[in-house]
Amino acid sequence: MEVDEFEQFFASIWPRLLRSALRRLGWDEAHEVASATMLTVWTKGLPAPRDGDEYLRLVGLGFRILEGHIRNLRRSLARRERLLAQLHALQAVRPTAEPDACEALLSRDDALAVRALLSILSTAEREVVELVVAGYRVGEIANLLELAPGTVSSRLSRARKTLAESLDHR
Numbered sequence: 001m002e003v004d005e006f007e008q009f010f011a012s013i014w015p016r017l018l019r020s021a022l023r024r025l026g027w028d029e030a031h032e033v034a035s036a037t038m039l040t041v042w043t044k045g046l047p048a049p050r051d052g053d054e055y056l057r058l059v060g061l062g063f064r065i066l067e068g069h070i071r072n073l074r075r076s077l078a079r080r081e082r083l084l085a086q087l088h089a090l091q092a093v094r095p096t097a098e099p100d101a102c103e104a105l106l107s108r109d110d111a112l113a114v115r116a117l118l119s120i121l122s123t124a125e126r127e128v129v130e131l132v133v134a135g136y137r138v139g140e141i142a143n144l145l146e147l148a149p150g151t152v153s154s155r156l157s158r159a160r161k162t163l164a165e166s167l168d169h170r
Contacts, residue, residue: 005048009055010038013062020063024070033069040065083144090140120166125159128152 001009017037021030041062049055118126131141138156142149 001042001046001048006042009041009049009058013059014038016059017062017066021066021070025073029073033066033073036069037062037066040069087144090136090144121159121162125155125162128155129159129163132156 014034017034018030021034024030025033041058046058046061049058118129121129127145128141131144136144138149138152141147142152145152
């Protein structure tokens with residue numbers, strides 16, 4: 001489909017796609033999924049409709065794609081809500097954690113030195129250390145980050161080793 005043909009198709013279907021999305025979503029989300037739908041149609045590189053039947057099939061495809069984007073958005077929002085609920089539940093029932101070597105490091109008054117030490121860690125290791133400092137246990141961190149507990153333990157162990165070596169050098 002050439003650019004001018006797509007622009008004509010876009011002008012004819014856009015208002016209907018947006019109205020359909022607005023019936024089920026707020027303005028921002030509806031605009032997002034309708035835009036994503038048109039982008040998907042464009043990237044498929046479909047030929048321009050030659051007659052009314054092909055035009056109707058292309059419109060039908062656009063609405064099926066829109067439905068898929070709406071389902072994906074809802075799944076994503078539901079996943080986010082479940083994760084937030086898990087986080088709140090863990091914070092509510094979490095027992096007080098015993099001080100950890102990482103926590104002792106982060107509770108130092110020398111904030112610049114602590115930041116410098118943490119900067120030598122990978123992002124994944126730093127994330128685990130920060131959650132340990134916040135009082136989470138390995139199993140809880142694994143659930144929050146959707147990782148295996150062994151992966152969390154490995155990252156924490158590497159982080160502790162790296163921090164200990166760095167402190168020894170200082």
